[in-house]
Amino acid sequence: MSGTVGDRDSAQWWERLARGEFVVQECDGCGGRRFPARAFCAGCRAEAWHWVRVDPVGRVETWTIGHRPFPEGTVVRIRLAAVPDATVFGGWAGERAPEYGQRVAAVLTTDGSRPLLRWRPRSG
Numbered sequence: 001m002s003g004t005v006g007d008r009d010s011a012q013w014w015e016r017l018a019r020g021e022f023v024v025q026e027c028d029g030c031g032g033r034r035f036p037a038r039a040f041c042a043g044c045r046a047e048a049w050h051w052v053r054v055d056p057v058g059r060v061e062t063w064t065i066g067h068r069p070f071p072e073g074t075v076v077r078i079r080l081a082a083v084p085d086a087t088v089f090g091g092w093a094g095e096r097a098p099e100y101g102q103r104v105a106a107v108l109t110t111d112g113s114r115p116l117l118r119w120r121p122r123s124g
Ligand SMILES: [Zn+2]
Pocket: 027, 028, 029, 030, 031, 032, 041, 042, 043, 044, 045, 046
């Protein structure tokens, strides 16, 4: 696939994202979940793992406002609810500026060839 980014493990993550699946790794040794993709578990050192789908929700941890017109100006860093020690970057899809600790959900789209991950405010 052209436009694939990242190493072997993260390439699989992007492929799944392109299909609308938001996944993290789950360790076959201890059951710990991790993101971004790594070859082995930092907790128990096991190398066996599988993907598991999780709710793509979390909270805004911080953000930066870019000065380029493309892609989108604001990039947020999200603390994943499903994996509390993991953060995910993405574009901002809110109508107003993000707020610290704001609850968000992922918006999965593509730009035609690559998956795009953005985050929008969610209530509750
Ligand atoms: Zn483990």
